[in-house]
Amino acid sequence: MDLLRFITAGSVDDGKSTLIGRLLYDSKSILADQLEAIERASKSRDDGEIDLALLTDGLRSEREQGITIDVAYRYFQTPKRKFIIVDAPGHIQYTRNMVTGASNCQLAIVLVDARHGVVEQTRRHSLIASLLGIPHIVVAINKMDLVGYSQDVFSDICIHYAELAKKLNVKHVSYIPLSALNGDNVVDRSSSMGWYEGPTLLEHLETVDIEDTDLDQQAPLPGRFPVQYVIRPQTAELHDYRGYAGKITSGSFRKGDSVTVLPSGETSTIDAIEIAETHLDEAVSPMSVVLHLATDVDISRGDLIVRSDSQPTSSQSLEAMLCWMDTKECKVGNKYVLQVGTSRTRCSVREIVYQLNVNTYEEIDGIENLKLNDLAKIVLRTAQPVSFDSYQENRATGGAILIDETSNVTVGAVMLVGEA
Known part of the structure; x- marks a missing residue:
C-alpha cells in the first residue's frame, strides 16, 4: 500500500480545517476518544453541530480565534492507500508555514470559496x-451550498x-465542487450536484497516480548520499572499522560502485x-545505511x-528561487x-534578479530588498563550493534553507536553479 502526502492550502476561512475534519469523519478515521473530545468542545455552538475543524486546530489560540496558525499533520488510511494530511494556515503572515508543510x-x-473565487492567497x-x-x-471549490450548488459558478x-x-505550467490540475460543512463530494457523492460527473475528493486521492510525482523524466534519479556521521570506534576489536552513516536521498548504490566524495x-x-x-549488495532511496569505502578518504559530516x-553541479555562485520567511528584510549584501x-x-546575497508579483506572476526588476513572504530569484555567493542538483530535477539535493547567523533562525526556503 503506497503513501500519499498532500497539503490543504487557500485563503482565510475557505474551510481547510473543516474539509480535513469532514474527510476524517466521513471516512470513519477518527478514534472514539477524539470524537468525544471534539463533541465536548463543540457544545457551545448554537446549531449543535460538531466543529470538525477542531480535529486539526489544536492550539488554544487557534480555537479561540477560529483560524489555523501552525501546520497540523494528520494520518489516516483507507483500504486503497495511506495518507499524511498537512493542514496549512491561510493568513498571509503564516505563508512560511505553508512552505515548510508543502x-x-x-x-x-x-481551496477556493465559491462565493469569492480566485483571490490573492489562491494565487x-x-x-x-x-x-x-x-x-x-486539486482545486476544491468549497461552500457550493452557499451559491445554490450553481454549475455556472463552478x-x-x-x-x-x-x-x-x-x-505556472502545472502538470495535473483537477476540479471538484464540494461543501466541506455538509459533506457534499468529500467522501460521499452529493445529491445536490447531479451535473458533476467526476470523482469525489476521497476517490480522487485514492486513485491519483503518484508514481511519477518526483520527476518528469525517464532516467532514474542519480545516487546521492549526504554524510551525517562518521563511525570510527576506538576499540581494539574494531580498530579498522570506518563507516559513513546517512540516508540515501535519491537513486541507489551497489557494492563495487565507483563513487566520488x-x-x-x-x-x-x-x-x-x-x-x-x-550487509547488502544494493541500497536504494530512502534507506538509511552505513557505507564502507575501499580506501581511506578524508570524509566528514556535510x-x-x-x-x-x-x-x-559544484559551484560557489548559485542561482536560486527564494521564499523569504523572516520579518527582517533580506537585502543585497546580507x-x-x-x-x-x-x-x-x-554565503551572501549577491543579487536579487527579480521579484515575482503573486497576483500577475510578472517579474519585477530593480528590487534591493525582500519582505516577509516575498518570492524572488536571487544569486548567492558561498564561502565554499556547494554540490547540488537543480531543484526541478532532484528535490533532495536541490532544496536548501537560509539560516540567520546570529539567531540561528531559518529565514528563507531555497530552491536551487543552477550555477550563476
Whole structure:
C-alpha cells in the first residue's frame, strides 16, 4: 500500500480545517476518544453541530480565534492507500508555514470559496506549490451550498484558475465542487450536484497516480548520499572499522560502485553496505545505511557521496528561487548560512534578479530588498563550493534553507536553479 502526502492550502476561512475534519469523519478515521473530545468542545455552538475543524486546530489560540496558525499533520488510511494530511494556515503572515508543510508533498488541495473565487492567497499558494514542484493540484471549490450548488459558478472558477495554472505550467490540475460543512463530494457523492460527473475528493486521492510525482523524466534519479556521521570506534576489536552513516536521498548504490566524495573530489569504490549489522549488495532511496569505502578518504559530516558517473553541479555562485520567511528584510549584501542536506556554508546575497508579483506572476526588476513572504530569484555567493542538483530535477539535493547567523533562525526556503 503506497503513501500519499498532500497539503490543504487557500485563503482565510475557505474551510481547510473543516474539509480535513469532514474527510476524517466521513471516512470513519477518527478514534472514539477524539470524537468525544471534539463533541465536548463543540457544545457551545448554537446549531449543535460538531466543529470538525477542531480535529486539526489544536492550539488554544487557534480555537479561540477560529483560524489555523501552525501546520497540523494528520494520518489516516483507507483500504486503497495511506495518507499524511498537512493542514496549512491561510493568513498571509503564516505563508512560511505553508512552505515548510508543502516541501515533501506530492499533491496540493487548493481551496477556493465559491462565493469569492480566485483571490490573492489562491494565487500565492498555487505559485508556491508550483515552485516546490508539487505535480498534482486539486482545486476544491468549497461552500457550493452557499451559491445554490450553481454549475455556472463552478465553471467560471474553473476557467479563471485554468488561466492561472497555464502560467505556472502545472502538470495535473483537477476540479471538484464540494461543501466541506455538509459533506457534499468529500467522501460521499452529493445529491445536490447531479451535473458533476467526476470523482469525489476521497476517490480522487485514492486513485491519483503518484508514481511519477518526483520527476518528469525517464532516467532514474542519480545516487546521492549526504554524510551525517562518521563511525570510527576506538576499540581494539574494531580498530579498522570506518563507516559513513546517512540516508540515501535519491537513486541507489551497489557494492563495487565507483563513487566520488564532494567537495574534495576524492574517488573510491564501495566496499560494503551495512544496515543494522546486515550487509547488502544494493541500497536504494530512502534507506538509511552505513557505507564502507575501499580506501581511506578524508570524509566528514556535510560531505556528499555520489556515483562517479552522475555527478552534481559544484559551484560557489548559485542561482536560486527564494521564499523569504523572516520579518527582517533580506537585502543585497546580507550574509547567511546556506544548508543543503547536511552541508552548511556561509554565503551572501549577491543579487536579487527579480521579484515575482503573486497576483500577475510578472517579474519585477530593480528590487534591493525582500519582505516577509516575498518570492524572488536571487544569486548567492558561498564561502565554499556547494554540490547540488537543480531543484526541478532532484528535490533532495536541490532544496536548501537560509539560516540567520546570529539567531540561528531559518529565514528563507531555497530552491536551487543552477550555477550563476
